[in-house]
Amino acid sequence: MLNKQYDNNIIIKCVDDTFDCYVFIDGEIQEEKIKGLFETKPFIYKYNSNLDEIDFLDLELEKLERFEVVFEYKCKKNSKCSELIVEYNDNVFIFNDIFQQPIIIKYLSDVEEYFTKNIEEVKDAF
Numbered sequence: 001m002l003n004k005q006y007d008n009n010i011i012i013k014c015v016d017d018t019f020d021c022y023v024f025i026d027g028e029i030q031e032e033k034i035k036g037l038f039e040t041k042p043f044i045y046k047y048n049s050n051l052d053e054i055d056f057l058d059l060e061l062e063k064l065e066r067f068e069v070v071f072e073y074k075c076k077k078n079s080k081c082s083e084l085i086v087e088y089n090d091n092v093f094i095f096n097d098i099f100q101q102p103i104i105i106k107y108l109s110d111v112e113e114y115f116t117k118n119i120e121e122v123k124d125a126f
Helices: 108-125
Strands: 009-015 021-025 028-034 043-046 059-062 065-067 069-076 084-088 091-095 103-105
Touching (some): 091 108, 103 108
Antiparallel strands (some): 009 021, 009 069, 084 091, 091 103
């Protein structure tokens, strides 16, 4: 996604009915869709150990065309991207803007351990 050219931001929004993902570059919808990213609805949580679910605003493409957004990922020009946790199929993906690729863990119950470990690493560095 970061390989595409954009001035301010790039956003991917995946919708509930077909799980197709729409790409927006600087607020303009692109003709190409991303297909096959999801086959079922993913569970999206805030980037914290509390695992608070995230609700996204619906996507309105035309006056009568409204879709429920089940996944949204945004990157700004400074490469700061959405930080979130995605539970999908048999894996948990941790999106952190420090890493370009998500960290993959097996169980949602391991998220708290992931955050605790990172806090300890930072404390040990000082």
